[in-house]
Amino acid sequence: MQPYFFPYAQQLRHIAQCDRWIVFDTPKFSRKSYVTRNRILNKQSGWSYINVPVAKGASRGSIKDAGLGSVGWRADLLDALRIYEHSAPYYRVTIEFVQTCIADDHETIADLNTFCLSSLCVLLNIDTRIDVLSQMPVELPDAMAPGEWACHISKEIGARIYSNAPGGRSLFDPEVYRRAGIELEFYEPCELLYETPGFEFVPDLSVIDTLMWIGPGALGEWCKT
Numbered sequence: 001m002q003p004y005f006f007p008y009a010q011q012l013r014h015i016a017q018c019d020r021w022i023v024f025d026t027p028k029f030s031r032k033s034y035v036t037r038n039r040i041l042n043k044q045s046g047w048s049y050i051n052v053p054v055a056k057g058a059s060r061g062s063i064k065d066a067g068l069g070s071v072g073w074r075a076d077l078l079d080a081l082r083i084y085e086h087s088a089p090y091y092r093v094t095i096e097f098v099q100t101c102i103a104d105d106h107e108t109i110a111d112l113n114t115f116c117l118s119s120l121c122v123l124l125n126i127d128t129r130i131d132v133l134s135q136m137p138v139e140l141p142d143a144m145a146p147g148e149w150a151c152h153i154s155k156e157i158g159a160r161i162y163s164n165a166p167g168g169r170s171l172f173d174p175e176v177y178r179r180a181g182i183e184l185e186f187y188e189p190c191e192l193l194y195e196t197p198g199f200e201f202v203p204d205l206s207v208i209d210t211l212m213w214i215g216p217g218a219l220g221e222w223c224k225t
Contacts (some may be wrong), residue, residue, distance in 0.1 A: 001021075001022075003025055003109070005036060005052055005206075006208050008205060008207060009204075010192070011165070012124060012126065013222065013223040014127060015128050015223075016223045020157075020159070021130045022136075026063070030060055038051060040083070041199045041202060041209055052069075064132075067109075076123075078144055081094075081095060081098065081212075089212070089213070090213065101119050123220070146171045151177050151180050154182050162184055166189060197211055
């Protein structure tokens with residue numbers, strides 16, 4: 001999967017079900033994606049975006065080369081999360097975790113998001129191996145159909161089963177995977193509901209939202225269901 005910015009909790013549960021998770025950082029970068037933004041609660045509109053700025057010209061290259069933009073985004077992010085301060089029971093724990101994740105001066109959005117993802121796995125006691133595609137000795141063709149990249153990578157690393165997120169089923173041809181000797185699976189989401197006093201509950205927001213309300217212990221247990 002592409003390196004998303006503090007992805008929703010279902011992705012962490014998906015990771016927990018895998019032996020190996022590969023960060024797909026070689027596709028072309030797009031500004032309008034969850035690579036640079038995600039959603040948190042908002043009392044007026046239900047939810048709003050949190051964002052990470054990316055340097056000018058990043059859209060001409062791949063995700064792995066998309067440099068981070070202005071330095072003020074960290075303060076803006078933490079300020080946006082203050083909406084949880086007087087309502088969410090795990091606000092302080094979550095804020096301190098987010099601060100740790102974003103403290104270092106990562107050069108690219110891929111570096112930042114991969115570090116955050118690895119940190120989330122440690123926090124939730126998920127021991128799945130995480131690798132970054134651009135750093136692996138895998139030969140990649142210049143172009144492939146969207147649903148065939150995973151098949152090629154899986155074959156290159158000797159995987160027997162490839163598990164994809166529930167969306168995008170139409171992009172994948174099971175026959176292509178069968179011919180490659182790889183079983184194609186799709187992750188089955190598990191309902192995750194929790195109380196959000198003072199706010200209207202919105203499903204599938206950034207994992208930051210989930211951590212604010214139920215904390216790392218409960219979320220880690222859910223990820224293993």
